Amino acid sequence: MNNMGILQPHKSVLKWLPIFFLFFCTATAHAQLTLHKSATLAELQAALQGPGLTLSNIKITKGLTGHQYGTFNGGLDSAGKGPVIGIPDGIFMTTGSLTSLLGPNSVPDYSGVTPDPPYVDQDLVSISPYAKFDPVIIEFDLIPTGDTLNFVLSFGSEEYPEYVCSQFNDGFGLFVSGPGFSTRNAAFIPGTSDAITINHVNNGTAGIRADGTACTLGNSAYFNDNGNGSGNANLQLDGFTKPITAPLAGLTAGETYHVKLALADSGDGNYDSGTFFKWLNSTDSHPVDLELTTVASNMAPVKNGTVAITYTLTNTSTTSDVEQVQTLLEWPAGISILNQDGEGSYNPATHVWSTGPIGALASTSITFNVQIGQEASYTASAEILYSDHEDPDSTPFNKATFPNEDDTASVTLTPSEAPHVTLKVRGLLQGPYDNASGLMQDKLRQQGLLPQTQPYALLGHNGTEMLSPAVAALEDNDAPTDWVLLELREQTNPAIRVAASVALIQRDGDVAEPQTNETTLHIPNVEEGRYYVTLRHRNHLGIMTATPLQLSNTATTVDFTLPETAVSGKHSRLLESHAALLWAGDVNSNNSVIASGSGNDLNAILGAILSHPENILGNSNLRLKGYLDGDLNMDGMNIYSGPDNDVNLLRANVLQYPDNGNGAANYIINGSLPE
Incomplete structure (x- = not known):
């Protein structure tokens, strides 16, 4: 398979190449991360869709159906020891198979088997010359509503750490062409011109299989070292990037652009790589400055107690309004949301708080009343994901790399051992x-x-x-x-x-x-x-x-x-x-059961029925549905007369009460609670 002449010996003679069987389920999951390998084109398109984007004409140019691409969710959730992807959902691409991605990291040199011959994509080899093995390429058209696109990705590989600074330089590219410019790669390390490859983002140290190939060792801040067959729980990949968020500016709103996502192994087909990708949005480059803050009503609440956590979004711009902002809230295990109150809406399934317009120098807030457990501490955090204007000092999904940006906020509670x-x-x-x-x-x-x-x-x-x-x-x-x-x-x-x-x-x-x-x-x-x-x-x-x-x-x-x-x-x-x-029958909640005489409970049942707005004719046999105190048998119906009525139970209790020896209808059952 090695046709490059000057390359080192094929990796298959250096390490054992495991061969794995293919699976036939529609989704494969390890704990929280779930990969959906049978995603349709429509489902892929839906996963790629973001605010301000219209997608069409999606196609799979290269890649094995059911193995090399699909959708994912649960990327923020941990199955145990080790880092997580840090992107909640989107699409995945792999040069191997699903088991090349899913944790735990059980072997240091995982390779799936894909039978296709090498394939040269001219755009992809422009960033990594030998990236032509086991490719997966997804293409589509999109129309932005703004002049800037924003996306987030995480790239990882089994090539780490051995093959850093070698020609086995697996890589990922996002290539865009359309009005205003020719094809360009938009996937770079932030603030650099370094493409997303093994040799550009790594742990900062050349690998033991380095062969003198030029490389960059200064981007380790963006890298998660996942061990080398260490058993870390969340991904098989030996290393992967922290979420990398990048913009593509200079577009024309309303025009059609062609996008190509491309991933391939470099040098040979061994040691798989993968990418998790999500479009964020299309925005207007006219800037705003949004700040996110949070405060808790009590930083040291009692264990198993409740506390109010408030998030506030402030538009510090003096002239610009924003029409919509989305903020992702991350709740630690052990915190339960009791209720929330504030502006905008909160989706408990996605944990996204969406707001309406925020004027210049204005703010909006939401408060969550939560119950905590008995852990030593709980950290709740949030990050702005989207607004319809660019925020120069706000980058979604990068709080792991830059935790102090003003688009993120967190609060740590340290519960106390109150009595x-x-x-x-x-x-x-x-x-x-x-x-x-x-x-x-x-x-x-x-x-x-x-x-x-x-x-x-x-x-x-x-x-x-x-x-x-x-x-x-x-x-x-x-x-x-x-x-x-x-x-x-x-x-x-x-x-x-x-x-x-x-x-x-x-x-x-x-x-x-x-x-x-x-x-x-x-x-x-x-x-x-x-x-x-x-x-x-x-x-x-x-x-x-x-x-x-x-x-x-x-x-x-x-x-x-x-x-x-x-x-x-x-x-x-x-x-x-x-x-x-x-005993049933205390309809008045006055610590007694009375069937006849002053303050009796039967009148409370009848009164609720006769006074109900639907009972125009004042019928005592109206069957009143609801959560009502007169519903003694708790079947959801308040009934005074007729089948299944609630009155007979009350009367029977009075007549048969052990101390009512004479069976008097006006006997009063007094409750035992002191008042």
Whole structure:
């Protein structure tokens, strides 16, 4: 295969060349990075599309379908030790196969097998004379809305580190031709004329196989050393560049330009290389100056506590407005977003905050209320990805290389060990309970009626607990039935609430955290000590432990479903054969169940139905759908009369209550919670 005359011996005699089988799945993934090798031309075009760009006529000039090119996502996510690509998604190109790219870095000299003969692309050999082996070339046309194009790429290879400063100089080029200039390569190391090749971007040291070929060793700031078969988790490649963002200026808005992306091995087909590529945008070269800042409401929040993080975009230009800005937010593992409030929109799938126009000398902000875990620190960061005007001191995706540019912002939280206690609580609600299965029904969740935010403001709780979409989508025994209120009360005076937290009660009775469904509950800002524990619900009578319990940061289990669990008051729970249930019927949330007489709960059910705007004729048998306190069986319907009504359950509880020996209809079931 070596026809270059003066080249060193073929690398296949120097190192073992492994041969790998081809795969037939549509996507191959290692942890977070996913390569989609069966991407269609339309999917490739969509992945290349960016703001201000119109693409057409995409074609694959060279490259094996299903092996040498496709789309990728998860490029910001780490599977473990070692650097990551640093580009979230886009297209990939490789001179080998998918396994040439995917981690871990298990061997120092990985080579896939591509059967095509050498192919000379005149543009590509202009930047690396022997780059004609295993090529992959993608071409298309584009029309920009501005006069500048911006793109980001990461180039890597198995040639590192041995063949730095040799003729095995694999390379990548982005060649553009069209109105105003002839074909030119736009892929360079920033601030230089150095093309993207092994010999131009590397670790700054000539390799052990260097042969005297001219090279540049001063661009190591752009290089990630991924070891040499070291086992680093994220990529197989022994080295790859940090994201390199570059502009191509001098275009004419609205004109058509031809683009060619080209990658090839140099010297022979061994030791594969790869490129991850993403178009960013087309912009107007009339400059603006955008600055991104961030601040946290508390730099040392308590572990498992909440904190507000605010990002602010400022247009410091005195004359120019910007119409649109996109900012990528990066959240570390262990941080959960509870809610956000501010200007623009936030996409939780892509983590991109998009704003509308920002006038000269104006700013816009967004605030995220987040919950943290128990790690020693959490760093949240952000970087401006796009605006419709050029920002001379802002380069997207380069914060790993230049972390102090004003288009990036980060905040590091160092959680403190504030006092807290930990609980595991169980309970069962009579209304939705099914004796046959021993589970509660989750019809409120199934019908999408569970509110996203906690509903216990009327019981004096002003927390910000929110239901996460992932928890709302659960369908097994851990699916949420409803919200409940958990309280800790003073040991000497149980009428005094010390702390409270709103959580979800699962079908099987476990009380769980609404963001994660974790059943170990952390109550912050509570000193270790003895407390009464109460469990309350919006239309069931609450219950409380018979005595104060010793609580600490080691989880204490309180299982109100067990009949033998001692609770305050007489007949405070409905005792079934194998379970104890909270009594249904406290529609007024006044710590009592009343079927007849002043302040009765039946009137609350009827009143909600008669006063509803849809009940024009005042029918008492209207079936009212919603998240309503009168829905005692929690099937999503508030029904006063007719089949499946909620009234019969309330009346039956009063008539059959153990202390109502005469079966009086006006008997009052008083709750056991001190007030």
